[in-house]
Amino acid sequence: MWFLHVLVVTAVLQWSVVTGEGQADQLTLSLCRVWEECLEKAMVNDLENSELGTPEAICGDFLDMLEKHGVDCGTLLYPEEETAGVEQLLSSLEPLPGDEQQQQESSSTPSDGDETNKGEGGYKQLLPHNPPANTDDLLRSTHFDDCSEWYTAQSIFGSIASGVFSIKPAHVNDPISVYCDQTTEGGGWTVIQRRFDGSLEFFRRFNAYQDGFGDSSSEYWLGLDNIYRITAQNAYELYIELEDWSGNVKFARYSSFSVGPGSDYTLSVGGYSGTAGDGFCLSFSSTNNGMKFSTRLHDRDTSSLSTGEFYGGGWWFGSSSLSDLNGPYFRDTDGFNDNNGYGVYWAPFTGDLFYSLKKTKMMVRPTDFSTRVANMRQGKK
Ligand SMILES: [Ca+2]
Known part of the structure; x- marks a missing residue:
């Protein structure tokens, strides 16, 4: 002791x-x-x-x-x-x-x-x-505000591990169950979206995307209200990990990320770095940054079409989108085209808009996390 x-x-x-x-x-x-x-x-x-x-x-x-x-x-x-x-x-x-x-x-x-x-x-x-x-x-x-606080507690007790934990962000009524990634890039990540086997249906209506769906131990979407509450607590960054059907893993990291309050849940994202390419297209007119969240039957995009219906799933669609990680899940053996949805895509990953990915993980962490942990570790020497 x-x-x-x-x-x-x-x-x-x-x-x-x-x-x-x-x-x-x-x-x-x-x-x-x-x-x-x-x-x-x-x-x-x-x-x-x-x-x-x-x-x-x-x-x-x-x-x-x-x-x-x-x-x-x-x-x-x-x-x-x-x-x-x-x-x-x-x-x-x-x-x-x-x-x-x-x-x-x-x-x-x-x-x-x-x-x-x-x-x-x-x-x-x-x-x-x-x-x-x-x-x-x-x-x-x-309860802790997010997985970064779980990391702090775990590091003091010397047992840092990824898994399902309960958090209670400010102004959220009841504790919520989330998956904490405590290994990627130093850990402390609260997972807000995760897909890996297509077991969960993502073609849902707006209220489902508001509340969240799925199970934190499996595939899930944490919910726009929860994501808003988490990212309103502090300055947060976003880390997206993607895997194709050949086992190639790439990432897209954004140094700033927040989702605004309902009912728009506007995306604010900036500072791309990574290997998967900038699927939010920060420097193009078709950027997802600043877009409202659209789903089927809830068209808030800037296109004359309903892109939520067209691409499938819910996303921050603009006039078009080079990404939709909530799109319909296809296996590499499935034949698919733009008639049945573009799939789970992050176009810069392969350069192919029609390539549907195998695994996705979107997660957030306070931007001061690394500094905090470095200071703690320095003190342990
Ligand atoms: Ca539209």
């Missing part, structure tokens, strides 16, 4: 250097959430029985360091309880399994909580007995 302590110390020191003491920014909030994760992780791993102390003691060191830098995680995480410091929060935790002394002490006082959750560990035990009246604040405090 000592290594966790060391990592936490270095993370906090680096953070204080970078952001200045006591600044209640996103990273600070993120570190407070890491502290909550620390408590949960310690309990899950039964570390309370280790010779190094209870979860409160281990994670409390982390907390002490934050407080020395003028951060009150209690106020940040539970803004409705402005007078409740984190020490108070800690003292309100349920007794820990195996901590008989604490259990005996608490058994002498009547509990107003639900007895059935005792001894199970997890978040239920971490929450105060009297939660804030504003349940949105409470829910937000137990």
Whole structure:
């Protein structure tokens, strides 16, 4: 457990250097959430029985360091309880399994909580007995904004892995399930679209594209409302990974990416780099940049045709488009042409508008992610 302590110390020191003491920014909030994760992780791993102390003691060191830098995680995480410091929060935790002394002490006082959750560990035990009246604040405090925050938490615990995680971007009512790519170009990516076997139908109407469809463990579209909320939190970049039927993998990266609010969900994208070519055609009049989102029966393009109907799927179509990663899925053995849709295409990939790709992955990450991680790693040396 000592290594966790060391990592936490270095993370906090680096953070204080970078952001200045006591600044209640996103990273600070993120570190407070890491502290909550620390408590949960310690309990899950039964570390309370280790010779190094209870979860409160281990994670409390982390907390002490934050407080020395003028951060009150209690106020940040539970803004409705402005007078409740984190020490108070800690003292309100349920007794820990195996901590008989604490259990005996608490058994002498009547509990107003639900007895059935005792001894199970997890978040239920971490929450105060009297939660804030504003349940949105409470829910937000137990979820990360995106996969980059999951990366930060994972790196502190030394177990970075891609997979399905729950996030709760600002102003989203309920937590959402997403796939986090923690390996490509340093990780921290929140996947917003993923296709690899054609098992999911993408020829859907506008409200489906607003809400999202599919499963985060398989093929899916995260939904325009969610993508808007995520990219409104910070400055984000976009990474598109594409694979053809011969196993060639290429990428298109955009240093800025956001989707505007509904009902237009206007695409703002810029700063192309990569190997797949600029399928959003930033420097051409037919660019997708600045276009509204169109689907079948929801024509918001700048063409006299309904390109959402013509190309299939939903996309930021303009007068035409050299890309449509939500188009109909074809296998390399399928014969297809412009009568049944152009397929899943990113024309600059092959130079062939009619080539339908095998795999697509669109993902976003805050633009300051790499700097943040580099600073943390520097602190670990
Ligand atoms: Ca039109």
